[in-house]
Amino acid sequence: MALAAETSELIAFTKTVDAKSLSRAAAELGIPRATVSRRIAQLEKKLNARLLLRTTRSLVLTEPGSIFYKEAIIALEAIRQAEQSVSRIGGHLRGDLRVSIPPGMKKSFRAMLCEFTAQHPMLRVHIHTSSHHVDLRSGGYDVALRASTHMQPGLIARTLFRDPVIAVASPGYLSGMGFPVTQHDLKEHHCLVGLSRGELPDMYWPLLSGDRVKVEGTFFTDDISLLCEAALNSRGIALLPEELIRGHLQQGALLPVLKDIIGTEMQIAVVYPDRHFLLPQVRAFIDAVVIWVDSELGDQKSRKR
Structure with a gap:
């Protein structure tokens, strides 16, 4: 007592x-x-x-x-x-699993989560959706799914796949504003800006050379799906992961901009605190996410995994 x-x-x-x-x-x-x-x-x-x-x-x-x-x-x-530590007694996972995921996850990912809970009915699953990077070391969450160019130090990150990040715009926007020829031309364009770690405007875009260029933002959001929608609606140039916009590129709804000058690579990973042992429910969740990635991306996942 x-x-x-x-x-x-x-x-x-x-x-x-x-x-x-x-x-x-x-x-x-x-x-x-x-x-x-x-x-x-x-x-x-x-x-x-x-x-x-x-x-x-x-x-x-x-x-x-x-x-x-x-x-x-x-x-x-x-x-x-x-x-x-005794959460597998009786062959069933028990206890709590607290997960942080970014917004805009695919329908198939949501279906995977529902299937995961069906497979582990004794487990209490808490899903937190936010573009902010929650503090995993404070004990509030067990595991997070993150997409970033730089992973937070002090955490264990299991890379699921890597995805090129490129600048794109709609044909309608480019026909009116013209194609930028150099990175310096971006100051004459409307740039659709994401928020770094879901907190601060990412006003410097990466160059393939390893340097960065300052952009003039006219639209800011921490929702990557909204950035994509704004680009499709001819609101400006956006920096987006290739996996998200592959279909739009194939259909010609979005066109690459400065593809030999601007770009970087994003790491998509499951991250968790560096603990003495991995909780069984965290291990089970990571395994489920890996299987989902395999089924979603197939051969695409092989690029620099």
Whole structure:
């Protein structure tokens, strides 16, 4: 009972720090705000230290609170891993699987997720969809599917395939604005700009030479499918992965722009924290994703996997 009480206090404290609000933490935990406040007070009494400075508008970690928060996250993750180390008892995966995926995934991927949950009915699967790169090391998520030119250090990344990223525009846009001849011509064009890691406008496009060129953005979004749609609707030039636009290129709905000058390669990978062991449900999910990639891409996947 003492361990359960101490765990609930740690959860109340760390959830409050993450949510930056007692009320939001209580809502996420599904318990009254007063209960969260009481558990934090009990924790501070046991430690004989103030962990949080609470005002009417904000919560601020004290220096002891900041140190304790980091250790509390590690302790809670150790408890979770201990619980889930027996997740295959009876031949069935049990426990939780928390996954972060980018928006705009193919219908076949969504079908694969549904099939995965059908195969593992005792598993609680949490899917978080966002273009932002969630912090896998904080213990909030077990695994993520990411497409990036640079993978975050400190994580294990299993590459699924690599995909060229090229600049494209519609014939309608190019007939009106003309084809750029050099990278410097881009300053005279409307560029459709994505957000790096889903956060900041990617105002510098990569050159095949390894350098970069600054572009003038007129449209910004963290939704890659929306970037593609804007390009198809003659709104400007977009930098897009070839796999996403292959059909549009074949149909002539999009045309390459500066193909010998602008471009890079994107790595599509499943990533997870560097832990002492891989949870069974994480391993099962990675295996399912690999099978999906094999069935989707076939021989295309062989390019620099």
